[in-house]
Amino acid sequence: xxxxxxxxxxxxxxxxxxxxxxxxxGVFFGTLLGALPGIGALAAVSILLPLTFGLDPTTALxxxxxxxxxxxxxxxxxxxxxxxxxxxxxxxxCLDGYPMAQQGRAGVALFATTVASFFGGSLxxxxxxxxxxxLAEAAIAMGPADYFSLMVAGLVxxxxxxxxxxxxxxxxxxFGLALGxxxxxxxSGVARFxxxxxxxxxxxxxxxxxxxxxxxxEVILSLxxxxxxxxxxxxxxxxMLPTRSEWKRSFKPALRGAGIGGIFGALPxxxxxxxxxxxxxxxxxxxxxxxxxxxxxxEGIVSPESANNAAVQTAFIPTLTLGIPGSATMAIMLGALxxxxxxxxxNLINSNPEIFWxxxxxFWIGNVFLLVLNIPLIGIWVRLLQVPYHLxxxxxxxxxxxxxxxxxxxxxDIFLVLIFGLLGxxxxxxxxxxxxxxxxxxxxxxxxxxxxxxxxxxxxxxxYLVQQPVSGVFLGITALLIVWAVWRTVRKRPRRAAE
Amino acid sequence: MGPVTSPRIRHRxxxxxxxxxxxxxxxxxILAGLFVIxxxxxxxxxxxxxxxxxxxxxxxGFVPAALGGIAVILGLAICAAAFRRAGAWxxxxxxxxxxxxxxxxxxxxxxxRTGLLPAAFLAVLVASAALxxxxxxxxxxxxxxxALGAWAxxxxxxxxxxxxLWFDL
Numbered sequence: 001x002x003x004x005x006x007x008x009x010x011x012x013x014x015x016x017x018x019x020x021x022x023x024x025x026g027v028f029f030g031t032l033l034g035a036l037p038g039i040g041a042l043a044a045v046s047i048l049l050p051l052t053f054g055l056d057p058t059t060a061l062x063x064x065x066x067x068x069x070x071x072x073x074x075x076x077x078x079x080x081x082x083x084x085x086x087x088x089x090x091x092x093x094c095l096d097g098y099p100m101a102q103q104g105r106a107g108v109a110l111f112a113t114t115v116a117s118f119f120g121g122s123l124x125x126x127x128x129x130x131x132x133x134x135l136a137e138a139a140i141a142m143g144p145a146d147y148f149s150l151m152v153a154g155l156v157x158x159x160x161x162x163x164x165x166x167x168x169x170x171x172x173x174x175f176g177l178a179l180g181x182x183x184x185x186x187x188s189g190v191a192r193f194x195x196x197x198x199x200x201x202x203x204x205x206x207x208x209x210x211x212x213x214x215x216x217x218e219v220i221l222s223l224x225x226x227x228x229x230x231x232x233x234x235x236x237x238x239x240m241l242p243t244r245s246e247w248k249r250s251f252k253p254a255l256r257g258a259g260i261g262g263i264f265g266a267l268p269x270x271x272x273x274x275x276x277x278x279x280x281x282x283x284x285x286x287x288x289x290x291x292x293x294x295x296x297x298x299e300g301i302v303s304p305e306s307a308n309n310a311a312v313q314t315a316f317i318p319t320l321t322l323g324i325p326g327s328a329t330m331a332i333m334l335g336a337l338x339x340x341x342x343x344x345x346x347n348l349i350n351s352n353p354e355i356f357w358x359x360x361x362x363f364w365i366g367n368v369f370l371l372v373l374n375i376p377l378i379g380i381w382v383r384l385l386q387v388p389y390h391l392x393x394x395x396x397x398x399x400x401x402x403x404x405x406x407x408x409x410x411x412x413d414i415f416l417v418l419i420f421g422l423l424g425x426x427x428x429x430x431x432x433x434x435x436x437x438x439x440x441x442x443x444x445x446x447x448x449x450x451x452x453x454x455x456x457x458x459x460x461x462x463x464y465l466v467q468q469p470v471s472g473v474f475l476g477i478t479a480l481l482i483v484w485a486v487w488r489t490v491r492k493r494p495r496r497a498a499e
Numbered sequence: 500m501g502p503v504t505s506p507r508i509r510h511r512x513x514x515x516x517x518x519x520x521x522x523x524x525x526x527x528x529i530l531a532g533l534f535v536i537x538x539x540x541x542x543x544x545x546x547x548x549x550x551x552x553x554x555x556x557x558x559x560g561f562v563p564a565a566l567g568g569i570a571v572i573l574g575l576a577i578c579a580a581a582f583r584r585a586g587a588w589x590x591x592x593x594x595x596x597x598x599x600x601x602x603x604x605x606x607x608x609x610x611x612r613t614g615l616l617p618a619a620f621l622a623v624l625v626a627s628a629a630l631x632x633x634x635x636x637x638x639x640x641x642x643x644x645x646a647l648g649a650w651a652x653x654x655x656x657x658x659x660x661x662x663x664l665w666f667d668l
Contacts, residue, residue: 051657167580171535171573178542178566185559192559193545216603223595223629391637394626395645397599398619401606402649406659414607422600429589430531448562460555489580 007129010357014365019062019358022055026063027366030070031373035381036392037084041071041312042329042435043218046210047396049332050403053207057340058355062362064336068329069121069312069363072272073370076113076305077381080106089272089308092280096293096300103296107239112246112298113305114374116254120306121367123258124265124313128360131266132349136321139346144453145465149474151447154268154324156481159436166485168432176440177447179204186445187452199412206335208404208413209441212420213427213434214328215400219393220425240375246298253283253299257306265311266318268326272311276304313363320348320356323446328435331442525586532578539570598629614664615654619646 013019026048033044045067052060075086080097093113100109142150159169182193183203194200242250260282261275283299284290293300316333318324323344325331334344342352349356374381404413424434454471458464466472542563552558602625609618623642632638653659 167573167577168531168535171531171570171577174566174570174573175535175538178538178563178570181542181546181563181566187557188550188559190549190559192549192563193542216599220596220599223599224592390627390630391641393599393629394602394623394641395648397602397626398606398622398645398649401603401622402615402619402653402661405607405610406653406657406661409660411607411611414603414610418600418603418607421603425596425600426534429591430527430534431589432531452557455555455557460553462554486576489576 003129003133006353006357007361009353010359010361013058013354013358014062014361019059019362020365022052022059022063023066023362023366024369026066027070027073027369027373030067031074031370031381032384033067034071034074034086035077035384036389037078037082037086037222039218039222039396040087040214041068041075041089042332043214044068044071045329045332046207046214047400047403049207049210049336050407052336053339053407057337057342057352058358060336060340061333061355061359062366064333065316065359065363066366066369068333069309069366070370070373072308072312073114073117073374074381076117076301077110077374077378078385080109080113080301081382081385089276089304089311091273092276092304093301095280096295096297099294099296100298100301105239105296108242108246108298109301110378111240111375112242112250113301114371116250116257116302116306117309117374118367118371119254120258120261120308120310121313121363123255123306124262124310125360125363125367127262127266127310127314128317128363132317132321132356135317136346136349139322142346142470143468144450144457145468146470146474148447148450148454149465149468149471149478150322151324151443151450153474153478153481154318154326155436155440155443155447156478156485157268157270158326158439160481160485165431165489167489169436170482170485172427172432172434172436173440176437176442177444179209179437180441180444186449197412199410204441205404205407205413205416206339206441207407208416209420210328210332210335210438211400211404212417212422213424213437216397216417216421217424217428217434219396219400220421221428222389223393240378242298250298250302253279253303254306256282257303258310261307261310262314264307265314266326268318268324271315271327272308275307275311279303279307316359320344320359321346323348325439325442328438331438334442523582523585525581525584526588527586528581529578530589532574532576532581535574535577536571537574539567539572539574541567543567543571595629599626602626610661614662615650616646616663619649 014023029048030044033039033047034041045064048067049064052063071087072089075090076093076097078084078086079090079093080101083094083098085091085094097109097113100106155173156170159173160166182200184191184201191201257279260279261272264270264275264278265272280300280303283303284293287293287299315326315330318326319330319333323334323346325334337344342355400417401414404417405411407413427434454465466475546560546564546567549560550558551560551564602622605625606618606622609621620642623645624638627638627641650663654661654663
């Protein structure tokens with residue numbers, strides 16, 4: 001099928017009444033939860049995950065993806081109005097967005113970030129359209145050894161690249177992998193680590209894990225920071241239009257932001273946040289007068305917002321073509337696919353074209369919805385930010401509890417959420433990153449399967465993994481990443497202590 | 500969320516620096532390393548109790564035991580690195596933590612005994628106690644609103660088979 005046929009197939013899937021409805025619900029709730037400081041995109045996706053249970057896989061993914069990019073749109077609202085980032089990747093937007101609001105130009109800032117988000121998101125979707133089919137084709141030729149090494153490289157990258165403390169990131173990946181071994185072993189039928197509980201023989205519920213680690217622990221931790229906040233700005237539609245010179249100044253930063261964000265979004269382990277930081281720094285370097293940054297420069301909000309939305313779209317490239325999630329949010333997307341009986345991997349585009357192309361088409365539709373939600377209807381979100389957090393968090397908690405109960409109608413899952421909520425809280429207090437846990441948990445079974453098949457091909461010879469050229473290259477990259485992680489740990493400590 | 504809170508972090512780092520002259524240990528990282536060693540040992544010892552198999556035909560214990568071993572090594576490395584810089588114990592707000600967590604088992608234990616409405620009502624009351632209760636009436640109204648909202652969304656709208664009240668069965 002040609003590209004045009006595929007795009008047509010995608011749109012015919014995406015404009016079904018059901019998909020349109022869930023796409024709208026997704027971006028709506030995404031914007032809502034994203035706008036609330038303390039609830040990031042990841043927590044938003046985990047909390048709303050149970051609502052997609054029982055939908056067909058395309059619709060489920062359309063909604064979850066909508067939540068994700070909707071949260072990135074909504075997150076900039078609280079950055080600008082409250083100086084509190086709605087999601088981590090909106091943190092940079094505070095630097096110039098809040099000063100703009102203090103100067104009485106909150107409307108312009110909100111308008112500019114929405115348009116920049118749309119621009120970055122659109123470029124990200126174009127990249128998804130053009131790159132994915134080729135990548136999937138190349139990936140089909142890979143054997144189990146290549147696949148195993150690629151996944152290991154992806155995992156190590158996710159753990160070690162962006163984390164401040166790479167060793168702890170690696171430990172969390174191993175923790176996630178180990179949690180994945182709980183339950184019945186497929187080959188031998190032996191139930192492992194089930195503590196005598198029937199429910200654990202099926203393995204740990206992935207939804208309870210995600211909701212506990214990200215939902216509950218986030219509610220606890222954001223309580224400490226949410227006490228006092230007030231929106232002083234009045235935002236009117238008329239006050240939203242930027243001046244002509246601001247339009248002109250914004251175009252190139254938005255383009256560069258989308259490029260940087262798009263690249264970092266597609267790489268495993270980097271994700272949208274790092275793209276926003278690099279985009280902002282780049283604009284500062286390129287500016288004729290760097291001193292305007294931090295005082296309400298429009299370049300300083302356009303670039304990171306364009307970057308994070310491009311990154312959100314390109315993150316789907318490795319997820320859908322290789323079956324390798326680059327971030328915890330993408331791991332949840334893969335989990336949702338697997339719960340619906342769809343095997344992720346390079347065959348997905350060919351075997352389920354309606355999922356891939358339908359999802360890609362829904363991105364366009366969702367981005368248009370977001371444009372409407374965030375410009376004419378911005379007043380809703382501004383008013384929402386005035387609702388005190390002490391009225392919101394109990395509702396979020398109940399949403400988590402009921403949501404995870406409905407999946408299997410089993411109270412056991414609520415207790416699992418409690419255990420993982422406590423665990424997530426403890427781990428965060430110990431300064432661990434939680435995203436690698438979920439990525440390891442999702443990839444674990446796939447790594448194990450490919451490893452076993454590779455060992456069968458190689459007759460139990462470990463060097464087989466290195467002898468395969470593609471696999472060897474990936475293992476080489478992995479080794480370099482580990483060496484770099486250890487070196488960073490060893491080098492950094494004495495300097496920090498000497499401060 | 501680095502740049503926004505940086506003055507506070509800088510202040511905290513400065514405090515940690517002062518403690519550094521007393522003892523060069525990052526206490527948080529020691530705990531973190533011990534945690535990693537503990538779960539590593541659990542999976543290592545647990546894995547060894549199952550059949551290990553050979554590399555070509557791996558038994559159910561092979562992968563967990565191997566992961567446990569790797570975790571123990573990583574945990575030791577984290578502990579070792581902690582001795583080269585200073586750091587305080589993690590700070591925990593017990594009231595907030597316990598009340599938010601306690602709301603979950605309250606809900607879970609009541610759900611199939613009393614039904615959704617009372618379970619959600621009481622769970623919200625417990626969760627609201629995480630912050631100092633200054634407006635008891637607000638909390639009661641909130642609890643009732645959330646309980647009714649949960650019932651409306653999950654039972655009426657989504658048609659989930661959850662009994663709203665136990666005698667409704």
